[in-house]
Amino acid sequence: MTDVLDHILTGNRHYRNQTLTHDPTFFDTLSKGQSPSVLWIGCADSRIPETTICASQPGELFVHRNIANCVHAGDINAASVVEYAVTHLKVKKVVVCGHTSCGGAVASLGDAELGEVLDSWLHPVRELRRKHKSELDALPDDNARAVRVAELNVRQSIEVLRRHPAVRRAASDRGLTVHGLIYDLGLGELRVLEESGKGKGNGLWSPN
Amino acid sequence: MAEKAQVKKYLQESHDKIFENNRKWADAQSAKDPQFFEELSKGQSPNYLWIGCADSRIPAEAITGLGPGEMFIHRNIANLVCNVDLNAMSVVEYAVSHLKVKHIIVCGHYGCGGVKAAMTPQDLGILNPWLRNIRDVYRLHEKELDTLEGEAKYDRLVELNVLEQCRNVMKTAAVQKCFAENEFPVVHGWVFGFKDGLLKDLKFDHAATLKDIQKIYNLTS
Ligand SMILES: [Zn+2]
Numbered sequence: 001m002t003d004v005l006d007h008i009l010t011g012n013r014h015y016r017n018q019t020l021t022h023d024p025t026f027f028d029t030l031s032k033g034q035s036p037s038v039l040w041i042g043c044a045d046s047r048i049p050e051t052t053i054c055a056s057q058p059g060e061l062f063v064h065r066n067i068a069n070c071v072h073a074g075d076i077n078a079a080s081v082v083e084y085a086v087t088h089l090k091v092k093k094v095v096v097c098g099h100t101s102c103g104g105a106v107a108s109l110g111d112a113e114l115g116e117v118l119d120s121w122l123h124p125v126r127e128l129r130r131k132h133k134s135e136l137d138a139l140p141d142d143n144a145r146a147v148r149v150a151e152l153n154v155r156q157s158i159e160v161l162r163r164h165p166a167v168r169r170a171a172s173d174r175g176l177t178v179h180g181l182i183y184d185l186g187l188g189e190l191r192v193l194e195e196s197g198k199g200k201g202n203g204l205w206s207p208n
Numbered sequence: 209m210a211e212k213a214q215v216k217k218y219l220q221e222s223h224d225k226i227f228e229n230n231r232k233w234a235d236a237q238s239a240k241d242p243q244f245f246e247e248l249s250k251g252q253s254p255n256y257l258w259i260g261c262a263d264s265r266i267p268a269e270a271i272t273g274l275g276p277g278e279m280f281i282h283r284n285i286a287n288l289v290c291n292v293d294l295n296a297m298s299v300v301e302y303a304v305s306h307l308k309v310k311h312i313i314v315c316g317h318y319g320c321g322g323v324k325a326a327m328t329p330q331d332l333g334i335l336n337p338w339l340r341n342i343r344d345v346y347r348l349h350e351k352e353l354d355t356l357e358g359e360a361k362y363d364r365l366v367e368l369n370v371l372e373q374c375r376n377v378m379k380t381a382a383v384q385k386c387f388a389e390n391e392f393p394v395v396h397g398w399v400f401g402f403k404d405g406l407l408k409d410l411k412f413d414h415a416a417t418l419k420d421i422q423k424i425y426n427l428t429s
């Protein structure tokens with residue numbers, strides 16, 4: 001079992017040496033502070049390391065990850081992240097990223113008990129499924145349904161974000177924008193969620 | 209007006225950059241291993257659950273050299289694990305009961321803005337209830353912390369906060385029950401330092417702590 005742990009500690013030493021060979025002052029600069037331009041809200045799923053899939057550098061993305069990338073109204077954990085990122089760090093964009101083959105979305109297609117805590121957490125996602133029953137029923141299979149639920153859930157999270165006081169203020173004061181993405185696990189690709197009828201034609205999906 | 213157009217242009221560019229980078233990364237992975245994404249889309253069985261700070265400077269997988277599929281991740285302000293927080297609690301439950309992770313790592317970092325904010329005598333609105341948990345850690349370790357000053361005091365509070373969150377992880381039914389049955393997950397407390405880019409193991413004693421907390425928090429039966 002310690003081997004598994006050594007694996008990361010060795011990885012860390014490797015990362016550090018590599019980074020310093022590249023730029024001897026890298027960590028020194030990092031230690032002075034952060035000014036990320038994006039708040040990334042993604043799934044806890046191990047297959048979507050945001051910094052890796054976006055080929056980003058440390059310091060670029062402020063990150064919140066939870067089960068099925070949910071932003072529930074009344075969740076103080078996510079609300080604190082949003083407040084800190086938007087009001088204090090002044091990020092320019094908030095991104096909610098869902099994904100295909102999401103365990104949370106798949107579990108939300110049914111009502112099987114997963115444990116009281118998880119069931120409470122996923123309740124709003126299961127509600128979305130009930131609300132969109134006829135649309136989901138018309139889809140060919142559960143894979144397609146799970147992708148659609150993931151999309152609906154990203155939209156739902158964006159609706160909650162739009163009503164966050166800090167987001168509202170920053171959107172009107174300094175042009176903060178909110179975006180929905182879906183990461184296709186089978187392709188390794190991000191795609192922007194376009195909202196039908198409201199697309200701005202510039203490739204960005206912005207509800208504002 | 210000109211300024212507004214410029215801001216818009218900048219926003220578009222920084223947005224495009226993410227997609228451009230993503231495309232490049234996906235192409236490189238496929239070139240290395242054509243089955244890479246197909247395999248990933250079949251499922252995940254990570255060995256680790258990482259509970260870390262939302263701070264942009266600490267991308268968990270990057271600093272540990274792990275690839276996609278290896279580590280389940282929760283990140284919030286100041287890596288807190290609060291017992292009434294459904295968000296973090298559902299992550300722990302899923303990782304332990306469903307994914308059967310072997311290790312849970314709570315990782316804090318020196319220079320944490322959340323810890324600094326918590327110790328600032330100021331009304332921070334919606335952040336108050338969240339940051340209150342850090343003030344409570346201070347109160348638990350007041351004697352020790354009051355012997356320290358300046359940076360040393362903050363650094364120690366960062367470490368003590370990690371150790372308290374490790375304890376909080378162990379107070380959950382999911383962790384206690386799984387451990388009683390399988391002898392995993394094992395909980396670890398680490399701190400990342402920007403000065404050297406290294407992870408410091410705080411040597412959190414899983415076995416001793418479990419025994420200690422179960423006097424009051426035993427949820428195994
Ligand atoms: Zn997911």
Ligand SMILES: [Zn+2]
Binds near residue numbers: 285287321323
């Ligand atoms: Zn922090």
